[in-house]
Amino acid sequence: MRTAGIGLALCLLSPALAVPALAEEGDAVAGKAVFRKCAACHTTEPVNRVGPTLAGIIGRPVASVEDFSYSKAMLGFAEGGKVWDEALLGEYLLSPKAMVKGTAMSFVGLKKPQDIANLIAYLRDPPAQ
Template sequence: MLKKILGLALVLAVPAQMALAEGDAGKGEKVFKKCKACHAVGDGAENKTGPVLNGVVGRTVGTGADFEYSSTLVDMGAEGKSWTPEELDAFLAAPRDYAKGTKMSFAGLRKDTERADVIAYLSTFTE
């Protein structure tokens, strides 16, 4: 019985990981339009309501040039958490559930593929 449960858990976990690995940066650029009201990327990007997201993939949570993050995110970074693709996926699914007290008011990206695509897109930008 335990083997069946563990096998089922593995089968259910694989598609989410595959979606992260298979993100399409071109599609992610389109998804990022949902983020542009508050965030910017690319040459000359400046902080808006949210921070510039150049170099966000792999960055320590709650850090970034000249932006005042919520204490929740700063504390997460101080504890050693970084924005891996998996952490970004969890955050982007439901930001306020992932980081209670975050200033980010966006409800989240519900579709696994949209999250994978936008993470792939963000991965193309370095600091």
């Protein structure tokens, strides 16, 4: 029984741990190519478009870009002081609409964990690429 409990715990934890672990192994150069899916609405420059700038997103409080009008859903999601760390960003990129119900973001998400890891690696330091 004890082994089954450990296995169940690992199964329940593994989805939450998978993306952050991959984020450390991401390829920023490959992430730049993945970013093309985001570039219609976002930049890595300190300029807002349809979506807020993603410059400096890792470590930034959610919904905190000045001069950007966030949806009520995103402002609600930000309550409690959430910060865009690699784990939260990785989870969000899987399915933005599932994580933030009512978000104005139309992007359906990235299905490949390696694409998410690569994108996060790129967002960590886009000018270096």
